[in-house]
Amino acid sequence: MPPHDADRREPVPHRTDREIETLEAFDRVVEGEGSLRGWRVQSLDLTGRTDALAAADTSGAVFLGCRMPPEAAQRAQEGGALVFPPIPDLPFNPYRGSLYTPEELFDGLGGGYAHTPDGRTYDWFRRTRADGDVFASMLRAVHDDAVSDALDELLAGHRVVGVMGGHALRRGSDAYAGAARLGRGLARAGMTVATGGGPGAMEAANLGAYAAPFEDPMLDKALQVLAAVPSFEPSVADWVRAAFDVCESHPDGGPSVGIPTWFYGHEPPNVFARHIGKYFVNAVREDGLLARARAGVVFLPGAAGTVQEVFDNATPNYYQSRGEPTPMVLVDRAHWTERLPVWPLLTSLAKERAMEARIALVDSVEEVPATLARLRQP
Structure with missing residues (x-):
């Protein structure tokens, strides 16, 4: 069992499992x-x-x-x-029974990112998504359903907190370090951190969860190593190698989940999410991530994609279509009230509805764990 998993689990209702994996x-x-x-x-x-x-x-x-x-x-x-039967000459397995690992996706990185399973699958996706081939569409759908099944099996009984934020956040920045401290704090509070699985704020939160079992200086050292390669552009391979260097110097880090997509395949998945559920269909991936984050969703500063995720999560909360509203915490008051004034609209939507007591705006990541705990109170 991965470190701390026993602390993350809630009772799981009995179910008959008829899958052999x-x-x-x-x-x-x-x-x-x-x-x-x-x-x-x-x-x-x-x-x-x-x-x-x-x-x-x-x-x-x-x-x-x-x-x-x-x-x-x-x-x-x-x-x-x-x-x-197995499908020959595919760079991925549409029937897979488990999630991906970073080592699996980046196998063969020494030959360049394009030669890895992740890079080859992205190339296959780009070639087939526009040709209208119903067989390729079927394979994508089967694969994504298998990933969803594997995610459900992994996360059953876990208290999952989603962390959303911009992909452009660079290693070495104060904001990146803050997102990493957030992931570490949530993991140490017994939560399973789930992100969009890509670079930027997503990687930082997964890094924090990875660092959770270690003494505090480990995260500071990791941030220094990563700052030498601040972005996956121009070299995905260099960006990935820096992350693997951190993992090799501190093996057996804490588990977390990344849920990226080949739809945005130019953004590679990050190494610190030790369980990766990668999808072809972005809409299925986004809805699945938010639906599984029943312990709450934290929104770090971001742009269009993060704004969309705020209201993707607000809609089922507004209609209570998933039962009790999911706690939502927006971080950085100036960002969400001035630069992108999402908070005023969100509070207007929530007024006199059950979700009103489940949303909060905070100034810093340090406030998030206590705020989530408060919002989860009945």
Whole structure:
């Protein structure tokens, strides 16, 4: 279990899980039940399980992207299973059963970002999204649904706080350091930090969560290392390597979640989010992030994208379409009242509604954890 996860969990209602995502789970089911009836088997290499497949009842089973000999696939189908084979020559796995890791997305970085799985998938997305190919559209949809399923499994019972903010925030700035302290404070308060998974304020908040288990000077040292490469432009590879240097010097940091998108693929995912749910469809990604952040959402200064996220979150709060309104904390009074006067409109919307008691405007990130705790009070 990752550090502090036990402190982040809330009771989870019992549910029947019919998904098999590891070979160990496959063996347990087959040996224990002698049947795969009704199970969903995701993205496993079953080439060494031919005999087990032949002996098991496969009626109603679904195999999603599993490798198996042709004769085994045929027997499974004859037994009543649906078999969706792996898709050759794709830079991603549409049937994946787990979230991404930074190491997976940036594998092969030594050859340049374009040669990594993340870079190759972005290239595939750019080539296929405009050609109208229904097969490519289907693959994107299947992939994004698999990522959503993996996010639900990971975050079940966690108190998730979303941190939103601008991608342009540069390493080495006071604002970046403040966002990092915010992520650290939320993680130390027992929250699971979730961000849009990209650079800027998002990376800073994930960095803070990564730093949470260590003594305070670790974050100061990390900020110094990162300041040497302030942006992912012009070199994504240099930007990523600086982050991996921090992780290598301080392994086993705290967990957090990043939810980026290939829609904005020119912005790479950040390394400090140790669980990455990357999507093709940006609207699904944004709504999913906000919907999962039931313990609250913090909005750091940002531009158009962050303004959109404020009101994406305000709308279900206004209509209470997700039950009790989610706490919302906007940070930096001058930004949200003068530069981009979002706060006056938000308070006008909230007037005399349940969400009125769940919104707050604060001056600094240091005020956020206590403010969130207050807003969550019944």
